Amino acid sequence: MAVAERFTSADLALMPDDNKRYEIIEGELYVSKSLGFEHQYTCGRFVQLLNTWNDEANLGVVLPTPGLVFAEDDDVVPDVVWISRERLNQVVDEAGHPSWPSKYYRPASPTKSETGK
Numbered sequence: 429m430a431v432a433e434r435f436t437s438a439d440l441a442l443m444p445d446d447n448k449r450y451e452i453i454e455g456e457l458y459v460s461k462s463l464g465f466e467h468q469y470t471c472g473r474f475v476q477l478l479n480t481w482n483d484e485a486n487l488g489v490v491l492p493t494p495g496l497v498f499a500e501d502d503d504v505v506p507d508v509v510w511i512s513r514e515r516l517n518q519v520v521d522e523a524g525h526p527s528w529p530s531k532y533y534r535p536a537s538p539t540k541s542e543t544g545k
Contacts (some may be wrong), residue, residue: 434456434497434501435452435455435456435457435501436452436455436500436501436503437452437497437500437501438500438505439452440452440503442499442518443541444476445532447462448460448461449461449462449463449505451503451504451505452503452504453502453504454501455501458465467507468531470491471507471508472510474507475490475492475508478490478508482510486513487512487513488510488511488512488513488515489510489513489516490508490509490510491508491509491510491511492507492508492509493505493506493507493508494506494509496509497540498522
């Protein structure tokens with residue numbers, strides 16, 4: 429019986445800087461090519477709208493494309509994260525990465541991620 433390789437956050441540090449998005453979900457490595465205009469435009473507009481609401485409500489912070497570390501084998505980069513002020517000090521790790529935000533958002537994309545092994 430073959431044992432599947434499980435990737436960890438440490439493996440991400442070894443990935444090349446090639447404008448691809450590398451993420452680990454439940455120990456599996458996902459590699460996505462750079463997202464297109466429509467996806468980036470949608471994310472930008474969403475960040476703008478969320479920031480406008482957040483500036484008025486003053487309830488938290490909006491972060492575009494942060495690295496989130498849920499566990500050593502769950503390390504992802506969603507498009508937008510909102511973290512309430514009350515949770516902000518609780519969810520930022522030693523490296524400055526937020527984990528378990530209040531909300532995060534990734535719009536559907538017409539491109540599919542490739543699984544890297």
